[in-house]
Structure formats: structure tokens, C-alpha cells
Amino acid sequence: MLKINFSRNPITQKDMSLVSKILKSGWLTHGLYSQKFENEFSKFTNSKYSTLVSNCTAGLHLACKALGFKKGDEVIVPSQTHVATAHAVSYTGATPVFADINLYSGNISSSEIKRLINKKTKGIIIVHFAGYPCDMKKIVDICRKNNLKLIEDCAHALGTKYDNKHVGNFGDVGVFSFYPTKQISTGEGGIIITNSKSIFNNIKNNKAFGIDTDIKKRKIPGLYNVRSLGLNFRMTDFQAALGYNQLKKYNSELSTRRKNAKIYCEMLKNIPNINFHPYDSNASYFIFPIFIQKNIRLKLINYFKIKNVGFSIHYARPVDFMKYYKLNKCLNSKKFSDETISLPVHSEIDKRKISYIVNIIKEVIKKNK
Numbered sequence: 001m002l003k004i005n006f007s008r009n010p011i012t013q014k015d016m017s018l019v020s021k022i023l024k025s026g027w028l029t030h031g032l033y034s035q036k037f038e039n040e041f042s043k044f045t046n047s048k049y050s051t052l053v054s055n056c057t058a059g060l061h062l063a064c065k066a067l068g069f070k071k072g073d074e075v076i077v078p079s080q081t082h083v084a085t086a087h088a089v090s091y092t093g094a095t096p097v098f099a100d101i102n103l104y105s106g107n108i109s110s111s112e113i114k115r116l117i118n119k120k121t122k123g124i125i126i127v128h129f130a131g132y133p134c135d136m137k138k139i140v141d142i143c144r145k146n147n148l149k150l151i152e153d154c155a156h157a158l159g160t161k162y163d164n165k166h167v168g169n170f171g172d173v174g175v176f177s178f179y180p181t182k183q184i185s186t187g188e189g190g191i192i193i194t195n196s197k198s199i200f201n202n203i204k205n206n207k208a209f210g211i212d213t214d215i216k217k218r219k220i221p222g223l224y225n226v227r228s229l230g231l232n233f234r235m236t237d238f239q240a241a242l243g244y245n246q247l248k249k250y251n252s253e254l255s256t257r258r259k260n261a262k263i264y265c266e267m268l269k270n271i272p273n274i275n276f277h278p279y280d281s282n283a284s285y286f287i288f289p290i291f292i293q294k295n296i297r298l299k300l301i302n303y304f305k306i307k308n309v310g311f312s313i314h315y316a317r318p319v320d321f322m323k324y325y326k327l328n329k330c331l332n333s334k335k336f337s338d339e340t341i342s343l344p345v346h347s348e349i350d351k352r353k354i355s356y357i358v359n360i361i362k363e364v365i366k367k368n369k
């Protein structure tokens with residue numbers, strides 16, 4: 001029987017040899033590959049500055065800190081996201097205010113943003129859900145008019161463009177994730193991009209204890225000063241090497257993901273009771289989300305398990321419905337959570353595998369008519 005994994009394992013023998021070389025070198029962090037990966041990332045996204053972090057959550061936390069969010073402030077976040085987006089705001093003492101989303105892109109609704117702005121609002125964090133670009137023209141305009149800071153949570157969006165510009169460059173800061181299911185992975189890991197020198201310096205200091213002198217620039221080992229209450233959110237050099245190697249090959253992965261998404265759209269278009277966001281050539285397709293009635297979704301999930309088809313759900317509970325936040329207010333997001341299922345779209349999938357998956361969907365729908 002065909003076995004289809006939800007995400008691919010991108011690590012090759014060549015990657016393992018490189019990691020092993022770095023491990024043997026004894027120089028495990030602050031190394032050459034961290035710099036190489038950061039430079040390559042800036043080139044890929046066309047951003048002025050990039051700095052690696054231990055994961056995207058840490059990056060979002062640093063970004064919120066750098067933008068000065070604090071107790072008494074409100075920051076608008078989408079309800080349909082990973083809890084990390086909202087937690088990043090809460091860590092600073094500010095309050096995340098949940099905005100509902102558009103069906104079926106999963107992206108934050110700009111009219112909802114407008115409705116939620118008040119005197120306390122200091123910023124917005126958007127998420128380019130599944131790799132679909134948000135409506136940046138409207139969102140940037142809202143931020144300008146209301147003097148709001150903008151963070152782009154690009155955890156799903158490596159390779160996503162809007163108006164020919166890589167996402168992450170529209171706001172003050174963009175943050176990416178290299179968690180194993182993502183388009184490229186370093187195990188745990190993330191990176192921050194910005195085009196502001198002062199934000200970059202702030203984040204670079206705060207990701208390493210608030211230390212003011214780079215390890216390679218210290219005249220006397222250990223001699224540095226600390227000017228802020230920093231954290232330790234660095235990435236190791238062997239992880240950076242994994243990321244660097246994958247980024248070098250990423251254009252081919254990206255074009256296969258887009259090709260696969262197109263095939264899904266074509267094959268799913270005449271199936272009744274299935275919804276999905278139309279094909280978007282600017283999207284980077286972290287996943288391919290489809291929507292199906294809640295009771296049929298359960299049957300599909302069980303059938304996928306029997307048939308060895310990997311899938312996931314992003315996200316089965318909106319963040320404002322989590323016990324920690326318990327506001328239970330974003331109803332589009334709730335519908336999305338109840339009906340969505342994330343299909344694999346990575347480069348180990350091809351037309352034959354997509355056809356296998358789509359036939360399973362057809363069978364389940366037919367049985368449950």
C-alpha cells in the first residue's frame with residue numbers, strides 16, 4: 001500500500017556530513033554557517049537584515065519586545081493561528097486582541113482589524129496562513145493611518161510573495177519558523193528579518209542576554225557589557241548549516257509545491273461539498289488546506305489513517321477558544337477549525353499520490369451523501 005507522509009524529511013547524507021564536521025570542529029555556536037545562512041536568507045527574501053533564533057516563538061517574542069509592546073497596550077492577532085502568535089504578545093504584558101479570519105484563506109480579515117482598533121491598539125501581528133499572502137495593501141494602509149506597528153508571522157510563508165515582494169518585508173519585522181513540518185527545517189529554529197537597523201540591533205542584543213559586544217569583536221575574552229534584560233534565543237551553528245543547505249535548494253522545492261497545489265485544485269474542483277482557497281501562484285504552500293463538513297471530516301480522518309495518508313489540522317481549535325484565552329468569539333475561525341484538514345503538498349508528493357488522496361476523499365464523500 002502506498003504510504004504518504006504529511007511532511008518530508010529534507011535531511012540528506014551531505015547535510016549529515018556537514019553537521020558532523022561542525023560537531024567535530026568544537027565551534028558549535030556563533031559560527032560560520034550562522035552567518036552564511038543569515039546572508040543567504042537576506043538575499044532570498046531581499047531584506048536588509050536577518051538574524052537566526054532558536055525558534056519562531058522566540059523570534060516573535062523578541063519582535064514584540066523590540067517594538068515596545070507593554071502592559072496596557074493591545075495588539076491585534078488572528079484567531080486562526082498557532083498559539084505562539086498570541087503568546088508572543090502576552091509575554092510582554094500587552095493584550096492580544098483576536099480578529100476573525102476570511103474563509104477559506106485563513107488570513108486575518110482587514111475589516112475585522114479596522115473594527116478592533118481603539119486608543120490602546122499599538123500593533124498588529126498577521127499570519128500568512130498556509131503560505132497564502134495576506135492582503136498587504138489594505139493592512140499596510142491601516143497601519144499607516146493608525147500609526148500601528150506591524151509584525152508578519154511568516155512561519156508558514158517561506159517563498160510567499162505579494163506584489164513581487166517577499167512577505168516579511170511589509171511590516172517592521174518578519175519571523176519565520178524552521179520546525180520539522182515547515183518548508184525547510186533545522187529541527188527547532190527560526191529567523192527574523194527586518195529593514196530597520198535599530199530594530200535589528202535591538203533584536204541581536206536581546207537574543208543574546210543583552211550583551212553589547214559580539215564574541216569575535218571582544219578584545220579580552222569575556223569582556224563585554226550588558227545594557228538590557230536580554231534572553232538566550234540563539235541557534236546553534238550545526239542547525240544553521242542544515243538550514244543553509246536547504247535554502248540553497250529551496251526554489252525547486254517551492255516550484256514543486258506550487259505545481260502540486262495546482263494539481264489538487266484541478267482534481268478537487270468538481271467534487272461536491274469540498275471547499276478550498278483558489279490557486280494562488282504567490283503562495284508558498286506550507287500545506288494544502290481543504291474544508292469538509294465536520295462529521296464527514298471525522299470519517300475522512302479515520303480513512304486516511306487506514307490508508308496511510310499523512311495529514312494534519314491547522315488548527316483544530318482557534319486560539320481565542322483555548323482555555324488560556326477563553327474568549328470564544330471568532331466564529332469564522334471556529335467554522336474553519338471544525339471543517340479544515342491539511343493535506344500534504346511537499347516535493348515527495350506527485351500527481352499519482354495526489355490522485356490517490358483525492359480518490360479517498362471522493363470515496364468518503366460518496367459513502368456519506
Ligand SMILES: Cc1ncc(COP(=O)(O)O)c(C=O)c1O
Nearest residue numbers: 055056057082084155177178179
Ligand atoms: C503561525 C505560526 N506561528 C508561530 C509558530 C511557532 O513556531 P516555532 O515552532 O518555530 O516556535 C508556528 C508553529 O508552527 C506557527 O504555525
